[in-house]
Amino acid sequence: MRAVDVLVVGAGPAGSIAAREAARASRGLEVVLLERDRAVGAPVRCAEGVGDAGLREFANPEGAPWVARKITRVIFLAPDDTEVQVAERDVGWILDRTRFDAFLASEAVAAGADLQVGTEATGMTREPDGRWAVTVRGPGGRDVVRARVVIGADGVETMVGRWAGLDTRVPARDMESCAQYVVQGIDFDPDAIYLQFGEDIAPGGYAWLFPKGEGVANVGLGIVALKSDGRNARAYLDAWIARRYPRGARTGYTVGGVIVHTTVRQAYTDGVLVAGDAAHMINPLSGGGIVNAMKAGRLAGRTAAAAICTGDTSAGRLAAYHRDWMQLLGDDHLKYYRIKQALEHLDDAFFNGLARTVNAIPREKRTLGRIFAHALVKHPQMIPVAARFFI
Amino acid sequence: MPSVRAAEVAVVDLDVCDRCGLCLPLCPPEAIHLDSTALVIDRVACTGCRKCIAPCPVGALAMTAA
Numbered sequence: 001m002r003a004v005d006v007l008v009v010g011a012g013p014a015g016s017i018a019a020r021e022a023a024r025a026s027r028g029l030e031v032v033l034l035e036r037d038r039a040v041g042a043p044v045r046c047a048e049g050v051g052d053a054g055l056r057e058f059a060n061p062e063g064a065p066w067v068a069r070k071i072t073r074v075i076f077l078a079p080d081d082t083e084v085q086v087a088e089r090d091v092g093w094i095l096d097r098t099r100f101d102a103f104l105a106s107e108a109v110a111a112g113a114d115l116q117v118g119t120e121a122t123g124m125t126r127e128p129d130g131r132w133a134v135t136v137r138g139p140g141g142r143d144v145v146r147a148r149v150v151i152g153a154d155g156v157e158t159m160v161g162r163w164a165g166l167d168t169r170v171p172a173r174d175m176e177s178c179a180q181y182v183v184q185g186i187d188f189d190p191d192a193i194y195l196q197f198g199e200d201i202a203p204g205g206y207a208w209l210f211p212k213g214e215g216v217a218n219v220g221l222g223i224v225a226l227k228s229d230g231r232n233a234r235a236y237l238d239a240w241i242a243r244r245y246p247r248g249a250r251t252g253y254t255v256g257g258v259i260v261h262t263t264v265r266q267a268y269t270d271g272v273l274v275a276g277d278a279a280h281m282i283n284p285l286s287g288g289g290i291v292n293a294m295k296a297g298r299l300a301g302r303t304a305a306a307a308i309c310t311g312d313t314s315a316g317r318l319a320a321y322h323r324d325w326m327q328l329l330g331d332d333h334l335k336y337y338r339i340k341q342a343l344e345h346l347d348d349a350f351f352n353g354l355a356r357t358v359n360a361i362p363r364e365k366r367t368l369g370r371i372f373a374h375a376l377v378k379h380p381q382m383i384p385v386a387a388r389f390f391i
Numbered sequence: 392m393p394s395v396r397a398a399e400v401a402v403v404d405l406d407v408c409d410r411c412g413l414c415l416p417l418c419p420p421e422a423i424h425l426d427s428t429a430l431v432i433d434r435v436a437c438t439g440c441r442k443c444i445a446p447c448p449v450g451a452l453a454m455t456a457a
Contacts, residue, residue, distance in 0.1 A: 162421055
């Protein structure tokens with residue numbers, strides 16, 4: 001039996017930043033960070049792409065050992081393979097998530113948190129004094145950790161959210177089923193990410209190539225199973241790779257779910273906060289979750305620390321976390337979700353036509369705003385769709 | 392508790408399952424659990440709704456007679 005102030009479950013980006021921020025907020029707080037797997041950051045279940053500005057709020061990527069590649073271009077592929085290059089500069093980075101997650105966890109430890117790898121939370125109950133008793137299983141056997149605040153950063157399957165009585169379920173239409181290979185020995189622009197849409201390529205999602213170096217990339221896709229022709233994500237990916245990168249060596253493989261919904265109705269309850277994928281804090285348009293998770297973790301860690309210092313860890317006090325999150329990004333995700341719903345009504349012919357229209361614009365002038373404007377002029381059927389973006 | 396049981400329930404092939412956790416939030420009665428070693432489906436809680444079957448990226452889930 002051990003008593004702590006903050007127990008963070010899951011040492012991904014949300015959990016490590018939450019632990020770091022809680023420990024930094026008040027040196028006197030005892031913060032424990034649990035990781036179920038034996039190594040932080042492995043196995044990787046991620047395409048590893050992250051935007052430049054968001055990342056820099058948390059860590060400097062220049063020359064960092066946890067960066068695989070800097071990205072300066074985006075290449076959209078229409079369903080008929082028409083390439084559209086979009087002019088950008090500091091687009092983002094492809095991370096080495098194994099190293100990146102270990103780096104973030106080490107920052108939490110440097111701030112004073114106690115990291116325990118290979119240690120899994122197996123259940124939790126609320127005690128009469130308001131603390132949570134969390135049963136854990138690790139190298140030292142079974143134990144119980146009593147915590148004033150538990151932060152559930154335990155990913156798409158969040159057991160913490162469930163144990164705390166929060167509704168973390170998601171409708172099937174808002175679940176992307178993803179598969180990805182690491183592919184070696186293929187030809188592509190190593191400074192660009194590639195995104196391809198298409199009803200037969202990745203129904204309800206998109207296929208991607210994210211470079212990890214010259215000739216090496218994460219190649220994957222996400223589909224919404226309800227729109228599938230009966231094949232699973234892996235079968236769609238095998239077909240896409242066979243067509244576009246038939247000579248590549250598939251040297252690694254991963255699968256996973258990306259929730260393209262909006263933030264859970266309630267990301268807090270008495271003595272509990274949930275953050276990152278566990279709270280569906282993912283950009284529903286892009287499926288991007290890393291920066292969202294870090295921003296949520298920062299809010300969760302700081303809110304937990306402040307609540308403990310005031311002696312009030314009730315749901316009423318912790319509700320500030322949810323409000324702050326919605327203001328920071330959650331409300332934006334609601335707008336992106338509406339855009340996603342509107343895009344679902346567009347077919348392959350629309351995207352093929354749009355690609356040709358955009359390619360008529362000089363490359364240096366192809367900003368996303370201009371593309372959107374051209375889409376409205378050349379494709380009037382887009383106007384009712386666009387109108388819905390802002391409702 | 393309702394006395395009506397589902398005619399079919401979901402089962403997992405643990406040789407195929409990658410333990411990615413995708414199916415957990417899809418399950419309306421929260422009958423699927425994940426720990427560090429395995430995915431576990433509660434056959435009593437499963438309502439046979441099939442919502443978890445198609446989304447599995449590797450096809451590890453199937454229906455069987457309850």
